[in-house]
Amino acid sequence: MDVQRLRVLRELADRGSVAAVADALSFTPSAISQQLKALAEEVGMPLTEPAGRGLRLTDVGRALAAEAEGVLTALARADAAVERLRTTPRGQVRMAIFPSGARMLLPGVLARLDDVAEVDLQCRDVDMNPAEVTALAADFDVVVTHRDEHAPPHAVERRVVVPLLREPLDVVLPPGHLLARRRKVRLDELAGEAWISVEVGWPVDDVLRSLALHTDTRPRIVQRINDFSVTEELVAAGRGVALLPRYSTDDRGGRRLVRRPLAGVRAARLVEAVLRTSAAERPAVRTVLDALCAEAASLTGA
Structure with missing residues (x-):
């Protein structure tokens, strides 16, 4: 089988559309379709089937795509064997x-x-x-x-x-918050707080929702901000509390923000x-x- 055609099939498995594969490999969609057709003729079985306006892999196509990665891995391993002959990675x-x-x-x-x-x-x-x-x-x-x-x-x-x-997620509070003196904070103690979270479906929001189910509380989310540096500024200004990751939050030694672990639950x-x-x-x-x-x-x- 032609290695380039296997690479095209692997890309289709990863990218989901002929147009996306064509864009990634700098070919026309027509050329990609021809490569897929030629590979199917080599195999003797259909590798794709219509799905709406696009294509999707058949069971044979998915199986061959998995094997194609193995072939391409072997080629990369061969390249790496040559690369290792050099004194340093490059x-x-x-x-x-x-x-x-x-x-x-x-x-x-x-x-x-x-x-x-x-x-x-x-x-x-x-x-x-x-x-x-x-x-x-x-x-x-x-x-x-x-x-x-x-x-x-x-x-x-x-x-x-x-x-x-x-990376644990801590509750982040303004320095003057009533709970800032506590060593740990229970989620139910924050039930009445205004929360700053991220977009629905993003990891930190998933953690907040799973914690809410665990403690039978419904957090009141007032802002959804994906940029944690903005969230830090809002919390520091007293606009709400948030769950933020421990190692990547700039609390400036507690002067700007107060980080407290959650008591009784694991959040990370x-x-x-x-x-x-x-x-x-x-x-x-x-x-x-x-x-x-x-x-x-x-x-x-x-």
Whole structure:
């Protein structure tokens, strides 16, 4: 089978449409359709079927796409074997990372890579939700993402998931709040507060809703802000309380904000790196993963 056609099938499995594959691979949609048709003729069985105005993979197409990743991984492994003959890892590594994760991890990761001159880490901050990770892993070598620790894990088919850290979520209060003197705060004590959360379906909002179900309370959400630095400013100004991640919140030693753990419940987000198995074979990518893991360990004391 033609490797390029297998790559086209893999991209269709990840991106979901011929147009998206064409855009990613810099081909016309017609050329992509021809590649898929030729591959189906090689296999002797239909790989796609109509779905509305687009296409979707048949069972045979999905099975072959899974095997295609294995073939492409083997090719990447062969490239890596040659790469390892060089004295240092080299090449560009593209990384997508969610904004508060970038605030927490990126400066330290870049500092750790300063001595690896041949690795060029190119980063983009992406305000992602878990459903978008698969598509992002098709565009980037490494995707640093986060999810509620009670949420389902990321799909691992044709993916490598590297755990980085568990980041507890604390209640964040204005310094003059009545509960600021407490060592821990129960969620039911905050039932009457104005809450600042994030968009529905994003990890921190999932945690707040799951905590609400656990404690039989209904939080009164007055603002939905995805940028945690804005949320910090609103809490500091007395506009509400919030759940914010422990290691990436700038409380300025308690002078600007007061962080308190939740009593009686576990609330945290899991920070993970997700990448294709083929990308994981590149020495430069592994160097970036090592820097991510080391920086995460330095934050948690692991």
